[in-house]
Amino acid sequence: MADIGSITKGSAGVPKAEKGRGRSGRDAGTTKEYQTTSTGSPEIPVSKSFLNKLGEMHTAERELTLALPLVAAAAKSKDLKTVLRIHLKETKGHAKALENIAKSLRQELPSKSCKPMTRLIAEGVKVIGKRLVSSDQDAALIAVGQKIEQFEISSYTPLCTEADENDWTHEFAVLTSILNQEKMASELLAGLAAGKAPLQDLVEKTSLKKIRAGTR
Numbered sequence: 001m002a003d004i005g006s007i008t009k010g011s012a013g014v015p016k017a018e019k020g021r022g023r024s025g026r027d028a029g030t031t032k033e034y035q036t037t038s039t040g041s042p043e044i045p046v047s048k049s050f051l052n053k054l055g056e057m058h059t060a061e062r063e064l065t066l067a068l069p070l071v072a073a074a075a076k077s078k079d080l081k082t083v084l085r086i087h088l089k090e091t092k093g094h095a096k097a098l099e100n101i102a103k104s105l106r107q108e109l110p111s112k113s114c115k116p117m118t119r120l121i122a123e124g125v126k127v128i129g130k131r132l133v134s135s136d137q138d139a140a141l142i143a144v145g146q147k148i149e150q151f152e153i154s155s156y157t158p159l160c161t162e163a164d165e166n167d168w169t170h171e172f173a174v175l176t177s178i179l180n181q182e183k184m185a186s187e188l189l190a191g192l193a194a195g196k197a198p199l200q201d202l203v204e205k206t207s208l209k210k211i212r213a214g215t216r
């Protein structure tokens, strides 16, 4: 998988108004109508809900960046540690990528809390605090990890859809890459939960080698 940061900026953030309406033909709830900034560059109409979700996911990714090293350290199996550490690298990239999306759309990234992620991380911390036997602890950590990935997948999917509908080619590509990495992490965790270790076998099935190449 390509490094998110390396995705070439193509027809980034070109306002739908300039290109004609997107596939949905809708123009709902934009923060501002098409205006000109003090520097003369046109502002891009972006829906409030898109921006708020972007800000919420930025907070979610940053919180996860802080939590994942603790979870990886607590994991007992080498395979689970590896999956978590790879996803930590990806998660750091996701936070940065969201900041860049806001910039390329010429918007301020709103500061939002993300209660679902905070709650799920607290659930993970609680698992660690229970000091369960190795296999039980790993199974419980994987279960929380799967919930986190499901939350992220369900959050990035509508963001991808909206970027696509607005013909934000670059932003759509970046968001799709994030979504694919979340799906990959989810598949790997599901594989470990189903006892499909060693990781080497999972790697071949889920193209983990490509992820590693993209996160170096």
Ligand SMILES: [Fe+2]
Binding pocket: 061, 090, 091, 094, 152, 178, 182
């Ligand atoms: Fe993420």
